[in-house]
Amino acid sequence: MGGFVNRVRFVYLASSLALAIGYLGRFLLTVFVVVSLTIVLLYLINPDVSAVLAIVLLSIGLIVASLIYEVIMYIFSLRRGEVWSQVEREAGVPEGRIRGAYEVCLQVSSAGVYSHPFVARAAERANSSLKYVFPLSKPFDRRHMFLSLIAGAFVMLFVLFPSMISSTGGKVVSAYENLFLPQRxxxxxxxxxxxxxxxxxxxxxxxxxxxxxxxxxxxxxxxxxxxxxxxxxxxxxxxxxxxxxxxxxxxxxxxxxxxxxxxxxxxxxVREPSLEYIRCEITEPAYAGTSPMVRKSMEGEIFCLSGSRLDIEADIGGDVEDVYIMHGESHIELKRDISGMWRGSVVLTNSGQFSLVARDILKKDNMLETAKITITPDNPPSIKLVSPKGRTDVATDLILTMSYSASDDYGISTIGVEYIVETTGDGGRFSLIGGGGNTQISGDVSFDLNRVDPLPGDTVLVRLYALDNDTVAGPKVSYSETVEVRIPDIVQFFRSVDGERDYLSMEEVLEEGEAISEMLTEIAQGMEERGEIDYESYSKMEEVIEREKNLRKRAEEILKGIDEMRQMGEEGYLSEETLYKLSKAQEMLEELIDEQTKRLLEEMQKIMEELPEEEVARAMREILENQEELNRRLDTMLKFLENVKVEMLLDSLKERLRRTIEEQKDITEGIKRAETERDIEFQSEQQEKVKRQYEEFLK
The missing domain is CATH 2.60.40.10 (Immunoglobulins)
Known part of the structure; x- marks a missing residue:
């Protein structure tokens, strides 16, 4: 009997567990449908690949769980029937008899009707196993089952689902997180x-x-x-x-x-260091009779005597920690003053490459500028600039002629020029002529400033240098005084070389046209009085034709000047409005040249060669009317060009004003630094420069 009860207990316990799993599977399937629909809606609102992948993984897991459940239920349903049949066969009773008796025993025991010891013991044993055999048959056990299902749902929500989503690479659905995941x-x-x-x-x-x-x-x-x-x-x-x-x-x-x-x-x-401004000057000792040029760049080659001092002042932007000059293995640090400028000096004793280096706050070195400095021996040659001196203007062809004299015991090998464009700081040097080894030479040299690409209104600092023929200690160099050369502004570029004739002036063209009209009127009146064309009339007509050709030629020169000015203006020197007016002036003048003057010349030539005398008077009246029409149009053209010239001057003035303001800003900052350092000499120098710039601007 004991083995029978144990078998029954095992079979029904396993069956009950399988049934519980089935209920849990159905519940999970319901929850899965609800969650899936929610995620699909979220995906339509805000697509997320991880949400789709989570749905796929969860679907596969639930399908597998459902299949396992069906297999278990099928196996245990067969197994339970086989156990009852085997027990009844072993007892030798008809099928279904023991199962029915067992159920009756349970009912009798629960009712307490029989008190037979055997029946009581059997009923007690059956009753004690009742809660294990049929856990789903009582209301109390159904409540336990419902609580188990709720616990399973929480396990699924807070363990199974997040784990699956985490396995997709860490991406989760934010709406699900915010709804369920605690901030723990x-x-x-x-x-x-x-x-x-x-x-x-x-x-x-x-x-x-x-x-x-x-x-x-x-x-x-x-x-x-x-x-x-x-x-x-x-x-x-x-x-x-x-x-x-x-x-x-x-x-x-x-x-x-x-x-x-x-x-x-x-x-x-980190902002990389950048060089905003630099001022370099070679001092102590300077070459005899010369003053070193202040450079706005270290780049290029610098010649100096041994023991000279290189003074550097630099404004460096970016996240800078240290600034130093590197020469070979040497590092000379620059110091930052209270105005934010980096300053330092280097005594030059060896030739070589000097580099300005800025170290940022991450200890990375950034090379800003590099210069080649050449130390020349003592006793350099002597060179003097005879003319020009101080400040000078250059003609529109930008050819600067300089007179000089030079001497050296070893003989002069080369005369050259060194320049710096003041507005940009760009500089360089050019060899001009050979000295031929003569100990004393003098003469004139020409320097084409077009080689330095200046802008209209620029100032270029120029000085001559001389190299000697010392082949033992090496060539020595010396410099002349520095000359400030002013480049013509954009309007001056269109004046002739002698500075008297303006390419855009229509006044003389108009005067010539009016003179031609007077001559034509005089010829027409003479023909009416005499009734024929005499020799004097023919002579005057030939003179009129020649003057008309000259007028046409002068108009073509003006047209060429307008075209050149328009092309230069397109490079940014003139405003768009001024450029448009120049183009209109060009069109108007082309029409005058091609139509009016050409027709007048043809009509005059026709009078001289083809027309009979009776038609000459009528033709002369037509020519006179056409000439007067030409004069009216020339007068309109004159007024139009005068307005354009005024606007061009204003454009040029604006550009000069802009540059002057920038220079004044640099000078003012220099004065402030001088005040900070109590450098009276430097302050006086800056104030003198302000005065000079102001006088130049008023010219």
Missing amino acids: AIFTIEPEGALLHRGDDLEVSVLLNKGSGFTPYIEVDRGLGEVERFGLKYGGKEKYTIKIEKIMEDTLYRGVLGNAKSGWYKARV
């Missing part, structure tokens, strides 16, 4: 802010507490109006990492874990 995750982001060079990669690490259930990710704001999202890779020991490649601008980033978010951290891009 603790995570740390490293680094909390970073300094990078432009183009560097930023590696971010996230440290988690154990059991968070979600994989973190990083949100990145590059300042473009939208936030990028990056999944992190697990690196072991609760550490996740991500590399954000090529940070070009300041970037914000933060960590996100479920619905928990960190604050924004900033990755700042």
Whole structure:
């Protein structure tokens, strides 16, 4: 009997468990449908690949669980029937008799009708096994089953579903997180802010507490109006990492874990050092009879005597920590004053390459400018500039002629010129003539300033240099005085070489046209009085034709000047409105040249060669009318061009004013620095420069 009860107990316990699994599977399937529909709606609103992948994984898991449940239920249903049949066969009773007796025994025991010891013991044993055999048959057990199903639902929501989504690479559905995931995750982001060079990669690490259930990710704001999202890779020991490649601008980033978010951290891009302004001067000792030119650039080659001092003043932008001059293995540091300028001096004893280097706050060296400095021996040649001196204007052809005299015991090998464009700081040197080894030479040299590409209104600093023939100690160099050469402004470029004739002047053309009209009137009156064309009339007509040709030629010169000015204006020297008016003037003048003057010349030639005398008077009246019409149009053209010239002068004045303001700003800053340093000599120099610039502007 005991074996029988144990078998029955085992079979029904297994069957009950299988049935419970079936109920749980059906419940999970219902929850899955609801969750899936919710995620699909979220996906339609905000597509997320991770949501679709989570649905696929969950569907596969539930399908497999349902199949397993069906197989278990089928096996245990067969097994339960086989056990009852086997028990009844072993007892030798008809099929169904023991099962029915067992159920009756249970009923009798529960009712307490019989008190027979055997029946009581059997009923007690059956009753004690009742809760294990049929756990789903009582109302109390159904409540337990319902609570078990609720517990299973919570397990599915907070363990199964998040784990599946985490396995998709750390991306989760934010709506699901915010709804269900408690803010219990603790995570740390490293680094909390970073300094990078432009183009560097930023590696971010996230440290988690154990059991968070979600994989973190990083949100990145590059300042473009939208936030990028990056999944992190697990690196072991609760550490996740991500590399954000090529940070070009300041970037914000933060960590996100479920619905928990960190604050924004900033990755700042270090601003590279840049040279805004530099002033270089070679002093102590200077060459005899010369004054060194102040350079606005270190670039190029600098000649000086041993023991000379290179003074540098520089304004350097960016995140700069140190500035120094590098010469070979030597490093000479520059100091920053209270005005923010970097200053320093170097005593030059050796030739070689000198570099201005700025070190940023990440200890990276940035080479800003490089100069080749050549130390020349003592006793250099002597060279003097006879003319021009001080300040001078150059003609529109930009050819500067200089008179000089030079001497040296070893003989002069080369006479050349060194220049610096004051507005840009660009400089260089050109060899002009050979000295032929003569110990004394003098004469004139010409320097074509077109080679330095100046802008209209620029100032170019020019000085001559002389090299001697010392082949033992090496060639020595000496410099002349410095000359300030003013480049003509844009209007002056269109005046003739002698400075008297204006290419855009229509006055003499109009005067010539009026003179032609007077001659034609005089010829017409003479013909009417005499009634014929005599020799005097023919002579005057020939003179009129010649003067008309000259008028046409002068108009063509003006047209050429307008075209050249328009082309130069297109390079940015004139405003768009002035350029438009120049184009209109060009069209009007082309029409006058091609139509009016050409027709007049043809009509005059026709009178001289073809027309009979009786038609000459009528033709002369027509020519006179056409000439007067030409004069009226020339007068209109004159007024139009005068207005254009005024606007061009205003454009030129604006450009000069802009440059003057920039120069005044630099000079004012220099004066402030001088006041700070109590450098009276430097302050006087700057004030003198202000006065000179003001006088030049008023010219």
